[in-house]
Amino acid sequence: MASADVLETVASMRLAEYRDAAVVKEVPTRNGFGEGLVEAGKRNRNVLAICADLVESTRMEAFKKALPAQYIEIGVAEQMLVAMAAGLASVGKIPFIASYAMFNPGRSWEQVRTTMALNETNVKIAGAHAGVSVGPDGATHQAIEDIALMRVIPQMTVVVPCDAIQTKRATLAVAERFGPAYLRFAREKSAVVTTEATPFQIGKAQIFRDGGDVAVVACGILVYNALVAADELAKEDGIACTVVNNHTIKPMDEPAILAAARRCGTVVTVEEHQIHAGMGSRVAEILAQHYPVPIEFVGVRDRFGQSGDPVELIEHYGMGTAAIKEAVRTALKRK
Protein backbone atom coordinates (compact mmCIF):
# COMPACT_ATOMS: atom_id res chain seq x y z
CA MET A 1 0.00 0.00 0.00
CA ALA A 2 1.43 3.40 -0.97
CA SER A 3 1.94 5.81 1.90
CA ALA A 4 -0.18 8.53 0.29
CA ASP A 5 -3.09 6.12 0.06
CA VAL A 6 -2.68 5.18 3.68
CA LEU A 7 -2.60 8.81 4.78
CA GLU A 8 -5.74 9.43 2.80
CA THR A 9 -7.30 6.42 4.49
CA VAL A 10 -6.40 7.75 7.92
CA ALA A 11 -7.85 11.17 7.02
CA SER A 12 -11.07 9.50 5.89
CA MET A 13 -11.55 8.14 9.40
CA ARG A 14 -12.50 11.67 10.53
CA LEU A 15 -11.31 10.99 14.05
CA ALA A 16 -11.96 13.21 17.05
CA GLU A 17 -9.26 15.44 18.55
CA TYR A 18 -8.28 12.66 20.90
CA ARG A 19 -4.74 14.05 21.26
CA ASP A 20 -5.94 17.14 23.09
CA ALA A 21 -6.58 16.15 26.69
CA ALA A 22 -8.58 19.34 27.19
CA VAL A 23 -11.21 18.45 24.61
CA VAL A 24 -11.26 14.66 24.55
CA LYS A 25 -14.62 13.36 25.68
CA GLU A 26 -15.01 10.37 27.92
CA VAL A 27 -18.20 8.32 27.59
CA PRO A 28 -18.84 4.68 28.54
CA THR A 29 -19.17 2.44 25.49
CA ARG A 30 -22.32 0.97 27.06
CA ASN A 31 -24.00 4.36 26.57
CA GLY A 32 -23.51 4.00 22.84
CA PHE A 33 -25.21 0.61 23.01
CA GLY A 34 -28.19 2.11 24.84
CA GLU A 35 -28.59 4.87 22.25
CA GLY A 36 -28.13 2.54 19.30
CA LEU A 37 -30.63 0.06 20.64
CA VAL A 38 -33.41 2.66 20.93
CA GLU A 39 -32.76 3.75 17.38
CA ALA A 40 -32.70 0.14 16.12
CA GLY A 41 -35.99 -0.53 17.93
CA LYS A 42 -37.63 2.51 16.37
CA ARG A 43 -36.40 1.60 12.90
CA ASN A 44 -37.66 -1.98 13.17
CA ARG A 45 -40.46 -2.96 15.54
CA ASN A 46 -39.29 -6.57 15.48
CA VAL A 47 -36.22 -5.51 17.45
CA LEU A 48 -36.72 -6.61 21.06
CA ALA A 49 -34.68 -5.87 24.14
CA ILE A 50 -34.51 -8.66 26.71
CA CYS A 51 -32.69 -8.18 29.96
CA ALA A 52 -31.57 -10.41 32.81
CA ASP A 53 -32.09 -8.00 35.70
CA LEU A 54 -29.49 -5.44 34.69
CA VAL A 55 -31.57 -2.91 32.81
CA GLU A 56 -29.81 0.18 34.11
CA SER A 57 -26.22 -0.99 33.99
CA THR A 58 -26.53 -2.57 30.54
CA ARG A 59 -28.16 0.69 29.39
CA MET A 60 -31.36 -0.97 28.21
CA GLU A 61 -33.32 1.44 30.39
CA ALA A 62 -33.88 4.03 27.66
CA PHE A 63 -35.27 1.32 25.38
CA LYS A 64 -37.57 0.10 28.14
CA LYS A 65 -38.96 3.62 28.55
CA ALA A 66 -39.20 4.48 24.87
CA LEU A 67 -40.46 1.14 23.55
CA PRO A 68 -42.07 -0.75 26.45
CA ALA A 69 -44.00 -3.13 24.17
CA GLN A 70 -40.68 -4.34 22.75
CA TYR A 71 -39.03 -4.86 26.12
CA ILE A 72 -38.98 -8.16 28.06
CA GLU A 73 -37.59 -8.74 31.55
CA ILE A 74 -36.84 -12.30 32.55
CA GLY A 75 -34.84 -11.99 35.74
CA VAL A 76 -31.51 -13.56 36.64
CA ALA A 77 -31.63 -16.39 34.11
CA GLU A 78 -28.94 -16.10 31.47
CA GLN A 79 -29.43 -19.52 29.89
CA MET A 80 -33.11 -18.69 29.55
CA LEU A 81 -32.16 -15.34 28.08
CA VAL A 82 -30.41 -17.02 25.17
CA ALA A 83 -32.74 -19.95 24.53
CA MET A 84 -35.92 -17.86 24.77
CA ALA A 85 -34.41 -15.28 22.43
CA ALA A 86 -33.65 -18.06 19.95
CA GLY A 87 -37.33 -19.03 20.08
CA LEU A 88 -38.40 -15.43 19.51
CA ALA A 89 -35.93 -15.08 16.65
CA SER A 90 -37.26 -18.18 14.97
CA VAL A 91 -40.66 -16.50 14.71
CA GLY A 92 -39.25 -13.32 13.17
CA LYS A 93 -38.04 -11.21 16.08
CA ILE A 94 -34.60 -9.62 16.40
CA PRO A 95 -33.82 -9.97 20.10
CA PHE A 96 -30.96 -8.08 21.74
CA ILE A 97 -30.16 -9.86 24.99
CA ALA A 98 -28.19 -8.10 27.67
CA SER A 99 -26.32 -9.05 30.77
CA TYR A 100 -22.73 -8.80 31.92
CA ALA A 101 -20.41 -10.56 29.50
CA MET A 102 -19.29 -12.83 32.33
CA PHE A 103 -22.82 -14.26 32.61
CA ASN A 104 -23.88 -14.00 29.02
CA PRO A 105 -22.15 -15.54 27.12
CA GLY A 106 -20.05 -16.67 30.10
CA ARG A 107 -22.74 -18.80 31.72
CA SER A 108 -24.82 -19.51 28.64
CA TRP A 109 -22.20 -20.76 26.19
CA GLU A 110 -23.83 -24.03 25.24
CA GLN A 111 -27.19 -22.34 24.64
CA VAL A 112 -25.36 -19.80 22.48
CA ARG A 113 -23.73 -22.55 20.47
CA THR A 114 -26.81 -24.74 20.02
CA THR A 115 -29.84 -22.47 19.98
CA MET A 116 -28.26 -19.35 18.47
CA ALA A 117 -25.43 -20.46 16.21
CA LEU A 118 -26.05 -24.06 15.11
CA ASN A 119 -29.71 -23.09 14.88
CA GLU A 120 -28.79 -19.95 12.83
CA THR A 121 -31.07 -17.58 14.69
CA ASN A 122 -30.97 -13.81 14.56
CA VAL A 123 -30.10 -13.16 18.20
CA LYS A 124 -27.71 -10.41 19.32
CA ILE A 125 -25.79 -10.73 22.57
CA ALA A 126 -24.86 -7.50 24.30
CA GLY A 127 -21.98 -8.34 26.63
CA ALA A 128 -21.67 -5.49 29.09
CA HIS A 129 -18.96 -4.88 31.68
CA ALA A 130 -16.33 -6.79 29.74
CA GLY A 131 -12.68 -6.61 30.77
CA VAL A 132 -10.85 -5.91 34.01
CA SER A 133 -11.91 -2.26 33.71
CA VAL A 134 -15.16 -3.25 35.40
CA GLY A 135 -13.04 -2.40 38.41
CA PRO A 136 -14.18 -2.80 42.03
CA ASP A 137 -16.58 -5.71 41.38
CA GLY A 138 -13.56 -7.98 41.05
CA ALA A 139 -12.64 -11.10 39.12
CA THR A 140 -16.05 -12.80 39.22
CA HIS A 141 -17.49 -9.95 37.13
CA GLN A 142 -14.56 -9.29 34.81
CA ALA A 143 -15.02 -11.20 31.55
CA ILE A 144 -11.61 -11.63 29.94
CA GLU A 145 -12.35 -14.92 28.17
CA ASP A 146 -15.50 -13.98 26.26
CA ILE A 147 -13.92 -13.14 22.90
CA ALA A 148 -12.36 -16.60 22.91
CA LEU A 149 -15.70 -18.21 23.76
CA MET A 150 -17.50 -16.43 20.96
CA ARG A 151 -14.94 -16.43 18.19
CA VAL A 152 -14.64 -20.21 18.24
CA ILE A 153 -18.32 -20.67 17.32
CA PRO A 154 -19.20 -21.00 13.61
CA GLN A 155 -21.73 -18.46 12.25
CA MET A 156 -21.01 -15.99 15.05
CA THR A 157 -20.18 -12.35 14.33
CA VAL A 158 -18.02 -10.80 17.07
CA VAL A 159 -17.66 -7.02 17.34
CA VAL A 160 -15.67 -5.06 19.91
CA PRO A 161 -16.15 -1.36 19.13
CA CYS A 162 -13.55 1.18 20.26
CA ASP A 163 -15.70 3.91 21.82
CA ALA A 164 -19.25 5.00 22.58
CA ILE A 165 -19.98 6.41 19.13
CA GLN A 166 -18.71 3.28 17.43
CA THR A 167 -20.70 1.10 19.84
CA LYS A 168 -23.85 2.89 18.73
CA ARG A 169 -22.91 2.32 15.09
CA ALA A 170 -22.10 -1.32 15.76
CA THR A 171 -25.41 -1.86 17.54
CA LEU A 172 -27.31 -0.57 14.51
CA ALA A 173 -25.11 -2.58 12.17
CA VAL A 174 -25.64 -5.92 13.93
CA ALA A 175 -29.38 -5.23 14.06
CA GLU A 176 -29.42 -5.03 10.29
CA ARG A 177 -27.11 -7.97 9.62
CA PHE A 178 -28.93 -11.33 9.81
CA GLY A 179 -27.39 -13.93 12.06
CA PRO A 180 -26.09 -14.50 15.57
CA ALA A 181 -23.80 -11.77 16.86
CA TYR A 182 -21.83 -10.84 19.93
CA LEU A 183 -21.28 -7.18 20.77
CA ARG A 184 -18.82 -6.50 23.57
CA PHE A 185 -18.53 -3.29 25.53
CA ALA A 186 -17.27 -1.90 28.81
CA ARG A 187 -18.49 -0.26 31.99
CA GLU A 188 -16.18 2.69 32.51
CA LYS A 189 -15.96 5.98 30.73
CA SER A 190 -13.43 5.86 27.93
CA ALA A 191 -12.08 8.32 25.40
CA VAL A 192 -14.17 8.96 22.32
CA VAL A 193 -11.80 8.76 19.37
CA THR A 194 -14.29 8.53 16.53
CA THR A 195 -16.90 11.02 15.36
CA GLU A 196 -20.32 10.70 13.77
CA ALA A 197 -18.49 11.08 10.46
CA THR A 198 -16.21 8.09 11.04
CA PRO A 199 -17.23 5.23 8.76
CA PHE A 200 -18.12 1.86 10.25
CA GLN A 201 -18.65 -1.46 8.59
CA ILE A 202 -18.68 -4.88 10.24
CA GLY A 203 -15.66 -6.84 9.08
CA LYS A 204 -13.75 -3.77 7.88
CA ALA A 205 -10.77 -2.88 10.06
CA GLN A 206 -9.81 0.77 10.27
CA ILE A 207 -6.41 2.41 10.01
CA PHE A 208 -6.43 5.17 12.63
CA ARG A 209 -2.75 6.10 12.34
CA ASP A 210 -0.06 5.48 9.79
CA GLY A 211 3.57 4.54 10.33
CA GLY A 212 6.11 2.18 8.81
CA ASP A 213 7.88 0.70 11.84
CA VAL A 214 5.36 -1.31 13.88
CA ALA A 215 1.68 -2.18 13.31
CA VAL A 216 -0.37 -1.96 16.49
CA VAL A 217 -3.62 -3.87 16.06
CA ALA A 218 -6.07 -3.06 18.85
CA CYS A 219 -9.73 -3.42 19.73
CA GLY A 220 -12.16 -1.99 22.24
CA ILE A 221 -11.40 0.81 24.62
CA LEU A 222 -7.66 0.05 24.42
CA VAL A 223 -7.57 1.51 20.91
CA TYR A 224 -7.23 4.86 22.65
CA ASN A 225 -4.26 3.59 24.69
CA ALA A 226 -2.70 2.33 21.47
CA LEU A 227 -3.10 5.73 19.84
CA VAL A 228 -1.59 7.53 22.85
CA ALA A 229 1.28 5.05 22.98
CA ALA A 230 1.92 5.56 19.27
CA ASP A 231 2.06 9.34 19.69
CA GLU A 232 4.45 9.06 22.60
CA LEU A 233 6.68 6.59 20.76
CA ALA A 234 6.89 8.97 17.81
CA LYS A 235 7.96 11.83 20.08
CA GLU A 236 10.22 9.93 22.44
CA ASP A 237 11.83 7.29 20.24
CA GLY A 238 11.06 8.39 16.70
CA ILE A 239 9.16 5.11 16.16
CA ALA A 240 6.37 5.34 13.57
CA CYS A 241 3.38 3.09 14.32
CA THR A 242 0.42 2.11 12.26
CA VAL A 243 -2.61 1.76 14.54
CA VAL A 244 -5.43 -0.48 13.33
CA ASN A 245 -8.83 -0.41 15.03
CA ASN A 246 -9.61 -4.11 14.56
CA HIS A 247 -13.18 -3.90 15.84
CA THR A 248 -14.51 -7.04 14.15
CA ILE A 249 -12.93 -10.11 15.64
CA LYS A 250 -15.07 -12.34 13.47
CA PRO A 251 -15.12 -12.27 10.51
CA MET A 252 -11.70 -10.62 10.81
CA ASP A 253 -10.50 -8.34 8.04
CA GLU A 254 -7.64 -10.53 6.82
CA PRO A 255 -6.53 -8.21 3.98
CA ALA A 256 -6.21 -5.29 6.39
CA ILE A 257 -4.19 -7.35 8.89
CA LEU A 258 -1.90 -8.62 6.13
CA ALA A 259 -1.47 -5.14 4.67
CA ALA A 260 -0.45 -3.76 8.07
CA ALA A 261 1.99 -6.64 8.60
CA ARG A 262 3.52 -6.13 5.15
CA ARG A 263 3.88 -2.42 5.68
CA CYS A 264 5.56 -2.68 9.09
CA GLY A 265 7.09 -6.14 9.23
CA THR A 266 6.12 -6.61 12.87
CA VAL A 267 2.88 -6.48 14.83
CA VAL A 268 1.68 -5.75 18.37
CA THR A 269 -1.86 -6.76 19.31
CA VAL A 270 -3.74 -4.99 22.11
CA GLU A 271 -6.93 -6.23 23.77
CA GLU A 272 -8.58 -6.20 27.19
CA HIS A 273 -8.80 -10.00 27.22
CA GLN A 274 -6.67 -13.04 27.86
CA ILE A 275 -3.92 -13.12 25.27
CA HIS A 276 -4.88 -16.74 24.70
CA ALA A 277 -7.51 -17.30 22.03
CA GLY A 278 -8.56 -13.68 21.75
CA MET A 279 -8.25 -11.05 19.02
CA GLY A 280 -4.45 -11.22 19.00
CA SER A 281 -4.50 -14.97 18.63
CA ARG A 282 -6.68 -14.63 15.55
CA VAL A 283 -4.22 -12.10 14.12
CA ALA A 284 -1.43 -14.59 14.82
CA GLU A 285 -3.33 -17.36 13.02
CA ILE A 286 -3.71 -15.16 9.95
CA LEU A 287 -0.09 -14.07 9.93
CA ALA A 288 1.34 -17.50 10.70
CA GLN A 289 -0.47 -18.88 7.69
CA HIS A 290 0.02 -16.09 5.16
CA TYR A 291 2.80 -13.72 6.23
CA PRO A 292 4.78 -14.69 9.34
CA VAL A 293 6.27 -11.71 11.16
CA PRO A 294 7.23 -11.19 14.82
CA ILE A 295 4.20 -10.52 17.06
CA GLU A 296 3.94 -9.19 20.58
CA PHE A 297 0.70 -9.61 22.53
CA VAL A 298 -0.69 -7.03 24.95
CA GLY A 299 -3.46 -8.39 27.13
CA VAL A 300 -4.06 -10.37 30.29
CA ARG A 301 -1.46 -13.10 30.66
CA ASP A 302 -3.31 -16.17 31.91
CA ARG A 303 -4.46 -14.60 35.17
CA PHE A 304 -7.77 -13.58 36.72
CA GLY A 305 -8.60 -9.98 37.54
CA GLN A 306 -9.29 -8.48 40.97
CA SER A 307 -10.90 -5.47 42.63
CA GLY A 308 -9.38 -2.08 42.03
CA ASP A 309 -9.64 1.18 40.17
CA PRO A 310 -10.13 0.56 36.43
CA VAL A 311 -7.05 2.52 35.36
CA GLU A 312 -4.99 0.89 38.07
CA LEU A 313 -6.12 -2.55 36.89
CA ILE A 314 -5.40 -1.82 33.23
CA GLU A 315 -1.87 -0.81 34.27
CA HIS A 316 -1.43 -3.75 36.65
CA TYR A 317 -2.41 -6.30 34.04
CA GLY A 318 -0.07 -4.82 31.46
CA MET A 319 -2.46 -3.02 29.12
CA GLY A 320 -1.57 0.61 29.82
CA THR A 321 0.29 2.87 27.42
CA ALA A 322 3.64 2.04 29.04
CA ALA A 323 3.11 -1.67 28.42
CA ILE A 324 2.05 -1.04 24.82
CA LYS A 325 5.14 1.10 24.23
CA GLU A 326 7.35 -1.62 25.67
CA ALA A 327 5.73 -4.22 23.43
CA VAL A 328 6.29 -1.99 20.40
CA ARG A 329 9.96 -1.55 21.23
CA THR A 330 10.35 -5.31 21.65
CA ALA A 331 8.53 -5.99 18.39
CA LEU A 332 10.77 -3.52 16.58
CA LYS A 333 13.92 -5.23 17.91
CA ARG A 334 12.64 -8.57 16.64
CA LYS A 335 12.21 -7.38 13.05
Add this chain to the structure above:
Amino acid sequence: MESLSPARLTALRERANLVRQGIVRALASAGSGHSAGSLDMADVFAAFYGEILRHDPTRPDWEDRDRLLLSCGHIAPVRYSAMAYAGYFPVEELLTLRKFGTRLQGHPERVRLPAVETTSGPLGEGLAQGVGMALGAKLDEKEWRVYVVTSDAEHQCGLHWEAMMTAGKFELDNLTCVVDRNFIQIDGSTEDVMPLEPLANKYRSFNWEVFECNGNDVAEFVAVIEKAKAVRGKPQVVIAHTVPGKGVSYMEGDYTWHGKPPNREQADEALRQLEAERERIVAGNG
Protein backbone atom coordinates in the same frame (compact mmCIF):
# COMPACT_ATOMS: atom_id res chain seq x y z
CA MET B 1 -64.73 -31.70 21.57
CA GLU B 2 -66.36 -34.62 19.87
CA SER B 3 -64.54 -37.83 20.70
CA LEU B 4 -62.66 -39.56 17.92
CA SER B 5 -64.80 -41.75 15.68
CA PRO B 6 -63.96 -45.48 15.82
CA ALA B 7 -62.58 -45.35 12.31
CA ARG B 8 -60.46 -42.30 13.09
CA LEU B 9 -59.14 -43.89 16.26
CA THR B 10 -58.24 -47.07 14.41
CA ALA B 11 -56.41 -45.04 11.78
CA LEU B 12 -54.43 -43.17 14.46
CA ARG B 13 -53.55 -46.37 16.26
CA GLU B 14 -52.42 -47.93 13.03
CA ARG B 15 -50.38 -44.79 12.35
CA ALA B 16 -48.71 -45.10 15.76
CA ASN B 17 -47.90 -48.71 14.98
CA LEU B 18 -46.38 -47.78 11.62
CA VAL B 19 -44.40 -45.02 13.30
CA ARG B 20 -42.98 -47.67 15.64
CA GLN B 21 -42.07 -49.87 12.69
CA GLY B 22 -40.34 -46.89 11.07
CA ILE B 23 -38.40 -46.26 14.28
CA VAL B 24 -37.19 -49.85 14.48
CA ARG B 25 -36.13 -49.92 10.82
CA ALA B 26 -34.36 -46.57 11.12
CA LEU B 27 -32.51 -47.49 14.31
CA ALA B 28 -31.44 -50.87 12.95
CA SER B 29 -30.22 -49.21 9.78
CA ALA B 30 -28.32 -46.57 11.76
CA GLY B 31 -26.72 -49.02 14.16
CA SER B 32 -26.95 -46.49 16.98
CA GLY B 33 -29.60 -44.32 18.59
CA HIS B 34 -32.25 -44.31 21.30
CA SER B 35 -34.93 -46.99 21.21
CA ALA B 36 -36.96 -46.88 24.43
CA GLY B 37 -38.10 -43.25 24.43
CA SER B 38 -38.62 -43.19 20.68
CA LEU B 39 -40.97 -46.16 20.87
CA ASP B 40 -42.87 -44.96 23.92
CA MET B 41 -43.70 -41.61 22.31
CA ALA B 42 -45.05 -43.08 19.07
CA ASP B 43 -48.68 -42.67 20.17
CA VAL B 44 -48.11 -39.04 21.15
CA PHE B 45 -46.39 -38.16 17.87
CA ALA B 46 -48.93 -40.05 15.78
CA ALA B 47 -51.65 -38.08 17.57
CA PHE B 48 -49.86 -34.77 17.01
CA TYR B 49 -49.25 -35.21 13.30
CA GLY B 50 -52.43 -37.14 12.62
CA GLU B 51 -54.96 -35.20 14.67
CA ILE B 52 -53.80 -32.33 16.87
CA LEU B 53 -51.46 -30.08 14.93
CA ARG B 54 -52.49 -27.35 12.54
CA HIS B 55 -49.85 -28.07 9.91
CA ASP B 56 -49.28 -28.74 6.23
CA PRO B 57 -46.54 -31.21 5.26
CA THR B 58 -46.26 -29.54 1.85
CA ARG B 59 -45.64 -26.14 3.46
CA PRO B 60 -43.34 -26.65 6.47
CA ASP B 61 -42.68 -22.90 6.52
CA TRP B 62 -46.38 -21.98 6.73
CA GLU B 63 -46.34 -19.01 9.11
CA ASP B 64 -49.55 -19.90 10.92
CA ARG B 65 -48.66 -23.54 11.64
CA ASP B 66 -48.61 -24.84 15.18
CA ARG B 67 -45.07 -25.33 16.42
CA LEU B 68 -44.14 -28.77 17.72
CA LEU B 69 -40.76 -28.83 19.44
CA LEU B 70 -38.90 -31.93 20.50
CA SER B 71 -36.76 -30.88 23.44
CA CYS B 72 -35.26 -34.31 24.11
CA GLY B 73 -33.65 -34.54 20.68
CA HIS B 74 -32.28 -38.02 21.28
CA ILE B 75 -35.71 -39.52 20.52
CA ALA B 76 -35.57 -37.93 17.07
CA PRO B 77 -36.45 -41.27 15.37
CA VAL B 78 -40.05 -41.00 16.61
CA ARG B 79 -40.39 -37.52 15.24
CA TYR B 80 -38.78 -38.39 11.92
CA SER B 81 -40.94 -41.49 11.56
CA ALA B 82 -44.12 -39.59 12.43
CA MET B 83 -43.18 -36.87 9.95
CA ALA B 84 -42.50 -39.41 7.23
CA TYR B 85 -45.88 -41.09 7.73
CA ALA B 86 -47.52 -37.64 7.80
CA GLY B 87 -46.06 -36.91 4.36
CA TYR B 88 -43.12 -34.61 5.09
CA PHE B 89 -40.69 -36.88 3.25
CA PRO B 90 -40.60 -40.44 1.90
CA VAL B 91 -40.74 -43.18 4.52
CA GLU B 92 -37.66 -44.80 2.93
CA GLU B 93 -35.63 -41.73 3.89
CA LEU B 94 -35.84 -42.99 7.48
CA LEU B 95 -33.12 -45.48 6.56
CA THR B 96 -30.68 -42.58 6.18
CA LEU B 97 -30.94 -41.83 9.91
CA ARG B 98 -27.57 -40.81 11.35
CA LYS B 99 -25.76 -41.42 8.06
CA PHE B 100 -23.39 -38.97 6.35
CA GLY B 101 -25.22 -36.27 4.40
CA THR B 102 -28.66 -37.05 5.81
CA ARG B 103 -31.27 -34.52 6.84
CA LEU B 104 -32.12 -36.92 9.64
CA GLN B 105 -29.23 -36.10 11.96
CA GLY B 106 -28.65 -38.09 15.12
CA HIS B 107 -30.11 -35.15 16.95
CA PRO B 108 -32.44 -32.84 14.99
CA GLU B 109 -31.05 -29.76 13.25
CA ARG B 110 -33.47 -27.10 12.09
CA VAL B 111 -31.13 -25.78 9.42
CA ARG B 112 -30.99 -29.20 7.73
CA LEU B 113 -34.66 -30.03 8.25
CA PRO B 114 -36.65 -26.84 8.95
CA ALA B 115 -39.87 -28.62 9.96
CA VAL B 116 -38.26 -29.78 13.22
CA GLU B 117 -38.52 -26.14 14.40
CA THR B 118 -35.46 -26.21 16.67
CA THR B 119 -32.06 -27.79 16.95
CA SER B 120 -32.15 -30.05 19.96
CA GLY B 121 -30.21 -32.68 21.80
CA PRO B 122 -28.55 -30.82 24.66
CA LEU B 123 -31.28 -31.40 27.24
CA GLY B 124 -33.44 -28.87 29.00
CA GLU B 125 -33.45 -26.29 26.21
CA GLY B 126 -36.67 -26.96 24.34
CA LEU B 127 -39.18 -25.44 26.68
CA ALA B 128 -37.14 -22.23 26.85
CA GLN B 129 -37.27 -21.90 23.07
CA GLY B 130 -40.95 -22.81 23.09
CA VAL B 131 -41.55 -20.02 25.59
CA GLY B 132 -39.86 -17.63 23.17
CA MET B 133 -42.07 -18.78 20.30
CA ALA B 134 -45.25 -18.62 22.39
CA LEU B 135 -44.32 -15.15 23.57
CA GLY B 136 -43.67 -14.16 19.95
CA ALA B 137 -47.12 -15.41 19.00
CA LYS B 138 -48.65 -13.35 21.81
CA LEU B 139 -46.72 -10.22 20.79
CA ASP B 140 -47.98 -10.59 17.23
CA GLU B 141 -51.48 -11.70 18.30
CA LYS B 142 -51.18 -14.96 16.39
CA GLU B 143 -53.51 -17.89 16.96
CA TRP B 144 -51.05 -20.74 16.46
CA ARG B 145 -49.97 -22.82 19.44
CA VAL B 146 -46.69 -24.18 20.71
CA TYR B 147 -46.23 -27.77 21.90
CA VAL B 148 -43.00 -28.90 23.49
CA VAL B 149 -42.27 -32.58 24.04
CA THR B 150 -39.83 -33.18 26.88
CA SER B 151 -38.30 -36.18 28.57
CA ASP B 152 -38.81 -36.62 32.29
CA ALA B 153 -35.09 -36.77 33.02
CA GLU B 154 -34.43 -33.42 31.39
CA HIS B 155 -36.41 -31.91 34.23
CA GLN B 156 -33.14 -32.32 36.10
CA CYS B 157 -31.74 -29.42 34.04
CA GLY B 158 -31.91 -25.97 35.62
CA LEU B 159 -32.81 -24.20 32.41
CA HIS B 160 -36.09 -26.10 32.17
CA TRP B 161 -37.17 -24.57 35.47
CA GLU B 162 -36.19 -21.12 34.29
CA ALA B 163 -38.47 -21.73 31.34
CA MET B 164 -41.30 -22.99 33.56
CA MET B 165 -41.03 -19.84 35.67
CA THR B 166 -41.02 -17.59 32.62
CA ALA B 167 -44.03 -19.31 31.04
CA GLY B 168 -45.92 -18.81 34.29
CA LYS B 169 -44.99 -15.14 34.46
CA PHE B 170 -46.22 -14.41 30.93
CA GLU B 171 -49.36 -16.57 31.35
CA LEU B 172 -48.60 -18.39 28.10
CA ASP B 173 -51.85 -20.26 27.57
CA ASN B 174 -50.79 -20.94 23.96
CA LEU B 175 -48.04 -23.23 25.26
CA THR B 176 -48.43 -26.90 26.16
CA CYS B 177 -45.57 -29.00 27.50
CA VAL B 178 -45.77 -32.77 27.20
CA VAL B 179 -43.66 -34.84 29.58
CA ASP B 180 -42.69 -38.35 28.52
CA ARG B 181 -43.00 -39.83 32.02
CA ASN B 182 -41.32 -43.17 31.43
CA PHE B 183 -39.24 -43.05 34.62
CA ILE B 184 -36.02 -44.06 32.89
CA GLN B 185 -32.79 -42.36 31.98
CA ILE B 186 -29.37 -43.59 30.87
CA ASP B 187 -28.16 -44.45 34.37
CA GLY B 188 -31.38 -46.06 35.63
CA SER B 189 -34.66 -44.95 37.20
CA THR B 190 -35.25 -41.20 37.35
CA GLU B 191 -36.28 -41.57 40.96
CA ASP B 192 -32.92 -43.17 41.83
CA VAL B 193 -30.73 -40.91 39.73
CA MET B 194 -32.39 -37.63 40.81
CA PRO B 195 -35.99 -37.84 41.98
CA LEU B 196 -38.53 -35.71 40.12
CA GLU B 197 -41.61 -36.41 42.21
CA PRO B 198 -43.92 -34.79 43.05
CA LEU B 199 -43.66 -33.54 39.48
CA ALA B 200 -47.27 -32.44 39.06
CA ASN B 201 -47.13 -30.31 42.20
CA LYS B 202 -43.93 -28.72 41.04
CA TYR B 203 -45.66 -27.56 37.85
CA ARG B 204 -48.67 -26.33 39.81
CA SER B 205 -46.44 -24.28 42.06
CA PHE B 206 -44.96 -22.63 38.95
CA ASN B 207 -48.48 -21.53 37.90
CA TRP B 208 -49.10 -24.23 35.31
CA GLU B 209 -52.30 -26.19 34.73
CA VAL B 210 -51.51 -29.88 35.08
CA PHE B 211 -53.02 -32.84 33.24
CA GLU B 212 -52.00 -36.47 33.39
CA CYS B 213 -52.82 -39.25 30.97
CA ASN B 214 -51.76 -42.58 29.59
CA GLY B 215 -49.31 -41.49 26.92
CA ASN B 216 -49.67 -44.81 25.15
CA ASP B 217 -53.40 -44.30 24.59
CA VAL B 218 -53.98 -42.17 21.50
CA ALA B 219 -57.60 -41.37 22.33
CA GLU B 220 -56.78 -40.33 25.87
CA PHE B 221 -53.91 -38.15 24.71
CA VAL B 222 -56.00 -36.39 22.05
CA ALA B 223 -58.74 -35.76 24.60
CA VAL B 224 -56.38 -34.35 27.21
CA ILE B 225 -54.79 -31.98 24.69
CA GLU B 226 -58.26 -30.66 23.89
CA LYS B 227 -58.74 -29.90 27.58
CA ALA B 228 -55.34 -28.25 27.77
CA LYS B 229 -56.13 -26.02 24.79
CA ALA B 230 -59.22 -24.75 26.59
CA VAL B 231 -57.19 -23.40 29.55
CA ARG B 232 -56.90 -19.62 29.67
CA GLY B 233 -54.23 -17.55 31.39
CA LYS B 234 -51.86 -20.41 32.17
CA PRO B 235 -49.45 -22.69 30.35
CA GLN B 236 -50.37 -26.35 30.53
CA VAL B 237 -48.40 -29.51 31.06
CA VAL B 238 -49.52 -33.00 30.11
CA ILE B 239 -47.64 -35.62 32.09
CA ALA B 240 -47.92 -38.54 29.72
CA HIS B 241 -47.26 -41.83 31.48
CA THR B 242 -45.59 -44.19 29.08
CA VAL B 243 -43.94 -47.58 29.02
CA PRO B 244 -40.38 -47.32 27.73
CA GLY B 245 -39.87 -49.44 24.65
CA LYS B 246 -43.66 -49.71 24.20
CA GLY B 247 -44.70 -52.17 21.52
CA VAL B 248 -41.60 -54.37 21.57
CA SER B 249 -41.85 -57.02 24.28
CA TYR B 250 -38.19 -57.44 25.05
CA MET B 251 -37.65 -53.68 25.40
CA GLU B 252 -40.71 -52.73 27.46
CA GLY B 253 -39.79 -51.35 30.87
CA ASP B 254 -36.06 -52.07 30.49
CA TYR B 255 -33.96 -48.92 30.99
CA THR B 256 -30.95 -50.51 29.27
CA TRP B 257 -32.75 -49.87 25.96
CA HIS B 258 -32.63 -46.12 26.56
CA GLY B 259 -29.63 -45.48 24.38
CA LYS B 260 -29.09 -48.45 22.10
CA PRO B 261 -30.63 -49.74 18.86
CA PRO B 262 -31.84 -53.25 18.06
CA ASN B 263 -29.47 -55.39 16.01
CA ARG B 264 -30.77 -56.97 12.80
CA GLU B 265 -32.25 -60.08 14.48
CA GLN B 266 -33.77 -58.04 17.28
CA ALA B 267 -35.22 -55.63 14.73
CA ASP B 268 -36.77 -58.49 12.76
CA GLU B 269 -38.39 -59.80 15.93
CA ALA B 270 -39.64 -56.32 16.83
CA LEU B 271 -41.11 -55.81 13.35
CA ARG B 272 -42.79 -59.21 13.52
CA GLN B 273 -44.42 -58.31 16.82
CA LEU B 274 -45.44 -54.87 15.59
CA GLU B 275 -46.90 -56.14 12.32
CA ALA B 276 -48.95 -58.73 14.21
CA GLU B 277 -50.23 -55.93 16.44
CA ARG B 278 -51.03 -53.79 13.39
CA GLU B 279 -53.12 -56.59 11.94
CA ARG B 280 -55.02 -56.84 15.22
CA ILE B 281 -55.63 -53.05 15.23
CA VAL B 282 -56.95 -53.05 11.67
CA ALA B 283 -59.13 -56.08 12.38
CA GLY B 284 -60.60 -54.32 15.37
CA ASN B 285 -59.06 -56.72 17.87
CA GLY B 286 -56.03 -54.67 18.96
